[in-house]
Amino acid sequence: xxxxxxxxxxxxxxxxxxxxxxxxxxxxxxxxxxxxxxxxxxxxxxxxxxxxxxxxxxxxxxxxxxxxxxxxxxxxxxxxxxxxxxxxxxxxxxxxxxxxxxxxxxxxxxxxxxxxxxxxxxxxxxxxxxxxxxxxxxxxxxxxxxxxxxxxxxxxxxxxxxxxxxxxxxxxxxxxxxxxxxxxxxxxx
Numbered sequence: 001x002x003x004x005x006x007x008x009x010x011x012x013x014x015x016x017x018x019x020x021x022x023x024x025x026x027x028x029x030x031x032x033x034x035x036x037x038x039x040x041x042x043x044x045x046x047x048x049x050x051x052x053x054x055x056x057x058x059x060x061x062x063x064x065x066x067x068x069x070x071x072x073x074x075x076x077x078x079x080x081x082x083x084x085x086x087x088x089x090x091x092x093x094x095x096x097x098x099x100x101x102x103x104x105x106x107x108x109x110x111x112x113x114x115x116x117x118x119x120x121x122x123x124x125x126x127x128x129x130x131x132x133x134x135x136x137x138x139x140x141x142x143x144x145x146x147x148x149x150x151x152x153x154x155x156x157x158x159x160x161x162x163x164x165x166x167x168x169x170x171x172x173x174x175x176x177x178x179x180x181x182x183x184x185x186x187x188x189x
Contacts, residue, residue: 012053015044019060026067038064057087058096062103069107077107095134098127102140109147117147 018041025034041060045053061084068077081104088097105120124140131137 011044011048012050012056015041015048015053016056018044019056019063022060023063026063031067031071035064035067038067054087054091055093058084058091058093061087062096062099065100065103069103069110074107074111078104081107094127095131095136098124098131098140099136101127102143105140105147106143109143114147114151118144121147 018037022034022037022041025031025037028034038060042057042064045056045060061080065077065080065084068074068080071077081100085097085100085104088100101120101124105117105124108114108120109117121140121144125144128137128140
C-alpha cells in the first residue's frame with residue numbers, strides 16, 4: 001500500500017496506509033513507533049487537503065486520543081479528541097461523533113470531573129440513539145452506566161429514553177425501560 005501510493009503520488013492513500021501501519025504497530029507492542037507513524041499519517045492527510053482523507057484523520061485522531069489517554073497523557077489525548085471531534089462533525093458521521101464524545105467523557109471521568117463526564121456521556125447517548133446499531137454504538141450507554149454506578153445513582157437514562165428506539169423490540173429488560181424509581185421519578189436504568 002505505502003510503496004504503491006508513493007509511486008503514483010497519492011498522498012491520501014499513503015496517509016491511510018501509514019495510519020493502518022501505525023495501528024498495527026500499536027497492536028504489535030511497538031507503541032512509540034505506532035504513535036510516531038500515526039502522527040505522520042495525520043500530517044500526510046492534512047497536507048493532502050483532500051476530502052477523502054477526512055476518514056483517515058478521524059480514525060488516526062481517535063486511535064491517538066485513546067492511546068494518549070491510556071498512557072496518562074491527558075492533555076495530548078484531549079487535543080486529539082477535540083481535533084477528531086471537529087473532523088467527525090464535518091463528515092456528519094454520527095457514529096464516529098458519538099465515539100469521540102464518549103471518549104472525551106470517559107477521559108473526564110478518569111480525571112475526576114464527573115459532572116463534565118456526565119454531560120459528554122449523555123450527549124453521546126443521544127447521538128448513539130440516532131444511529132444504526134454498530135460495534136461501537138453501545139459504548140456511550142456502557143460508560144454512562146459505569147458513571148451512574150460509581151455515583152451511586154444506579155440509574156442511567158432520562159425518562160424520555162424509557163422506550164426502546166424505533167425498530168428495536170423490547171426484550172426481557174423491558175421492565176427496566178418502563179419502571180421509574182419512586183425517589184427519582186425522572187430516571188430509570
